[in-house]
Amino acid sequence: MGNRVVITGLGVCAPNGTTIDEFSDAIKKGLSGIRHQPDLEALNFSCQIAGKPSLSEERINQYFTPLELRNLNSTGIIYGIIAGLDAWKDAGLTIENNNEPDWDSGTIFGAGTSGIDKFRWAINKIDALEIKKLGSSVVIQTMASGVSAFISGKLGLGNQVSTNSSACATGAESILLAYERIKTGQATRMLAGSTSDSGPYIWGGFDAMKVCTFKHNHEPEKGSRPMSASASGFVPGSGAGALVLESLESALKRKAKIYGEVLGGHINSGGQRGLGTMTAPNPTAVQRCIQTALKNAGIEAQEIDVINGHLTATTKDALEIENWKTALQLPANEFPYINSIKGMIGHCIAASGSIECVASVLELSEGFIFPNINCEDLNPEITALINAKCIPQTLIHQPFNILAKASFGFGDINACIIFKKYTHES
Amino acid sequence: MNKEEIIEALKTIVEPYSEEASALAHIDENTDFINDLKINSANLVDIILDIEEKFNIEIDNDSMAKMLNVKATTEIIAAKLEAHAGQ
Numbered sequence: 001m002g003n004r005v006v007i008t009g010l011g012v013c014a015p016n017g018t019t020i021d022e023f024s025d026a027i028k029k030g031l032s033g034i035r036h037q038p039d040l041e042a043l044n045f046s047c048q049i050a051g052k053p054s055l056s057e058e059r060i061n062q063y064f065t066p067l068e069l070r071n072l073n074s075t076g077i078i079y080g081i082i083a084g085l086d087a088w089k090d091a092g093l094t095i096e097n098n099n100e101p102d103w104d105s106g107t108i109f110g111a112g113t114s115g116i117d118k119f120r121w122a123i124n125k126i127d128a129l130e131i132k133k134l135g136s137s138v139v140i141q142t143m144a145s146g147v148s149a150f151i152s153g154k155l156g157l158g159n160q161v162s163t164n165s166s167a168c169a170t171g172a173e174s175i176l177l178a179y180e181r182i183k184t185g186q187a188t189r190m191l192a193g194s195t196s197d198s199g200p201y202i203w204g205g206f207d208a209m210k211v212c213t214f215k216h217n218h219e220p221e222k223g224s225r226p227m228s229a230s231a232s233g234f235v236p237g238s239g240a241g242a243l244v245l246e247s248l249e250s251a252l253k254r255k256a257k258i259y260g261e262v263l264g265g266h267i268n269s270g271g272q273r274g275l276g277t278m279t280a281p282n283p284t285a286v287q288r289c290i291q292t293a294l295k296n297a298g299i300e301a302q303e304i305d306v307i308n309g310h311l312t313a314t315t316k317d318a319l320e321i322e323n324w325k326t327a328l329q330l331p332a333n334e335f336p337y338i339n340s341i342k343g344m345i346g347h348c349i350a351a352s353g354s355i356e357c358v359a360s361v362l363e364l365s366e367g368f369i370f371p372n373i374n375c376e377d378l379n380p381e382i383t384a385l386i387n388a389k390c391i392p393q394t395l396i397h398q399p400f401n402i403l404a405k406a407s408f409g410f411g412d413i414n415a416c417i418i419f420k421k422y423t424h425e426s
Numbered sequence: 427m428n429k430e431e432i433i434e435a436l437k438t439i440v441e442p443y444s445e446e447a448s449a450l451a452h453i454d455e456n457t458d459f460i461n462d463l464k465i466n467s468a469n470l471v472d473i474i475l476d477i478e479e480k481f482n483i484e485i486d487n488d489s490m491a492k493m494l495n496v497k498a499t500t501e502i503i504a505a506k507l508e509a510h511a512g513q
Contacts, residue, residue, distance in 0.1 A: 136468040
C-alpha cells in the first residue's frame with residue numbers, strides 16, 4: 001500500500017497572481033494575466049501577447065541575497081524560488097540554518113530550459129572572445145537543474161534533489177514523481193513543482209511553429225480561448241507552481257493544514273506511433289494514461305467531479321475532450337465539469353502543469369469550480385461530445401470530492417493525477 | 427596607489443561575497459579569502475572580474491591562480507598597475 005500522500009503547502013507565481021491569495025481570487029473572478037508584450041512586437045513575432053508574472057524588485061529582494069541577485073538573469077529561477085519558498089512557508093515549515101541537511105525532504109522541480117536570457121548573454125560573450133568575463137553565474141543559471149539547486153540550497157534539502165523535463169507535462173510529472181517517492185517511503189516530504197522562463201527566446205520557437213494565435217494582438221485578454229469555436233492557437237505564458245507533498249502520517253503529526261490528497265496517477269507515452277507524433281498526441285496513449293490513473297488511484301470514472309484539462313486553445317481541444325470521453329466511458333449527461341485556466345494565463349509551457357495543479361487543489365480544498373473564460377462561443381465539435389453545462393463560464397461554489405488533472409506534452413507524453421478532498425474522518 | 431589604498435579598495439570589492447563581518451572589518455595582508463572570509467571558491471573568478479574593472483587592469487591565468495589571499499592579490503595588482511603606468 002505505502003504511505004498516503006497529502007498536500008500541505010502551495011505556492012504560485014502566475015501571470016494573474018504571484019501569491020496564493022491573489023491567484024485564488026483571480027481564478028475565481030476569471031481575471032486574465034495576458035498582456036501585450038512590446039518586446040515581442042519589436043521582434044516581429046506573429047503572437048505579440050503573453051502571460052508573464054508581475055513582480056516588483058522589492059518582492060524579489062525578499063527571496064534572494066544581494067550576491068545572488070548580482071547578474072541573476074534567469075526569470076525561471078526567480079519564479080521557481082518564489083513559488084517554492086512560498087509553498088514551504090505555507091506548509092508551516094521553517095528554514096533552518098543547521099549544519100546538517102534535512103535528510104527527509106527533497107525536491108523534484110521541473111524546467112524546460114533554464115536561464116535562456118543568461119545563456120544568450122554567455123553565447124554573445126564567448127563569440128566576442130570574452131570567455132573570461134562569464135564569471136561564476138553562467139553554469140548555475142543555465143543548467144536545467146539550476147532551479148532545484150537554488151531551492152535545495154535555500155531549504156537545506158538532503159533527500160533527492162532533481163529536475164524533470166517533459167515538455168508541457170513537466171509540472172504534472174514532477175508531482176507524480178514526488179508522490180511516488182513519499183508513497184514508497186523514500187522521503188517524508190517533497191517540494192514538487194515546475195518553472196518556465198519568460199521572453200522571446202523561450203517563446204520564439206512556438207511562434208515559428210505557428211501554434212500561437214496571431215489574431216488577438218489588439219485584445220490580449222481575449223486571445224487565449226480554450227474550447228472556443230474561435231480558438232486560433234495558444235498564448236505563451238511563464239511562471240511557476242509548487243506544492244509541498246508529505247506523508248499523511250507526517251502531516252498529522254505536525255498538525256499541518258491539509259489541502260487535499262494525491263490518490264494516484266499515471267505517466268506514459270504514445271511512443272510517436274499510431275496517430276502520435278513529436279507534436280500530436282497518440283489518442284490511445286492519452287486514454288490509457290487517464291484509465292490507468294483511475295485504476296492506480298482506485299476510483300471509478302463516475303466518481304470524478306471535475307476535470308482540469310490540458311486544453312491549450314488549439315484545434316486539438318476537441319480531440320482532448322474526445323479522449324477524456326472515450327477514457328471515462330461516461331454518457332454526455334454524466335460527464336464531469338471541465339475547465340482550463342489557460343484562458344486566463346495562457347500556456348505556461350513547462351510551468352503549466354504545476355500552476356494548474358495549484359489551481360486544482362485550491363478548487364478542491366475551497367469547494368469551487370473556476371469559470372472558463374473566452375469560450376462564449378463553444379466549439380461545436382466539443383458540444384457534440386459533451387453538454388455545454390459541463391463547461392462552466394461562471395464561478396460555481398460547490399464542494400466536491402475528486403478532481404482529475406492531466407497534462408500532455410511534445411514528444412507524445414502524458415501525465416494524469418487524481419486529487420481527492422481530504423477530510424479528517426476518511 | 428599604495429598598498430593600504432589597494433587593500434581598502436579590495437575590501438569594498440570582496441565585501442558582497444563574504445558574510446564574515448568581523449573578518450572583513452579586520453582585513454589585512456594575512457587575510458585568506460577562503461579560510462578567513464569564507465568566500466565560495468566559485469566566486470573567486472567574480473572577484474577577479476571586479477578587480478579588473480576597478481583597477482582597469484588585466485589579470486592572466488597564472489596570476490589568477492595565485493590570488494587566494496590579500497597579500498598575493500595586492501602584490502599582483504600593484505605589479506599590474508606599475509606595468510600599466512610604465513606603458
